[in-house]
Amino acid sequence: MTCPPPDAQAVLAFWFDPAHHDEWYASNPAFDALIRERFMAQVDLAAADKLTDWPDTPSGWLALLIVLDQFSRNLYRHDPRAWAQDVRAQQLALSGIEEGFDRQLPAFQRVFAYMPLEHAEDIGLQQRSVALFEALCREAPDRFRSFLDYARRHEAVIACFGRFPHRNAVLGRVSTPDELAYLAERGTGF
Template structure:
């Protein structure tokens, strides 16, 4: 979507219909929230929606680096909602405890320690 006033007017009055304006449509509604907020707040931190910020942080979670999770936990706390922050805490706790994700050991041909084997028997021990 272009940022010019003419492009906005074209979107509202030519690309969209009045029915779309007042009908619940998740795809259309998302496009409106995403595009308009990004363009209204262009070049400011508000340009990225909470969902976009959260999405940008997701690559941190699979890391087996303690240093990455030390940084990630602060970013998740600052930029995401409570649920995402909670899941980053769970990931970080596993890395802090084992230095790796024990549930990956089999696929990576890594031997599991006795502590990891006990951990993997616990509910919700992997993602």
């Protein structure tokens, strides 16, 4: 198997550095600044569809998914650009899964191969996400149970509203009364 490009390897080394695991789902301006400093060029290139050689290998494919799906969220919090690459990331995730790239990755890395589907405002992709996380959870229930729980929670929101209400204000969408009631509940949003 050929190696992914060095920039893709750098993305994976950075993202999966154990020192960064606690930052994955936190809002930390210092961590976001570090991503901006180290990887803004790759984010811009990915957005311009210029990293065409990255998805030639499973590791490169995963690195591109992280840039499109995760780094965009870190760099553009509270900005529509946070979700601007979602459709591309979802298409890329599906094509790599179809190729079996996910099965060639360590189980823990597969979480981020499936995450773009969990971020989709599409019930079919949500259902696919849950199925993939269920399979991952069967491999190591204690390790992946929380990831499956989050996938199911995302699916439930899309099943109910057809979109993520917590994105409405940033995207200029008008929230329905039901969405406003949901958003008023403690612990909602992702």
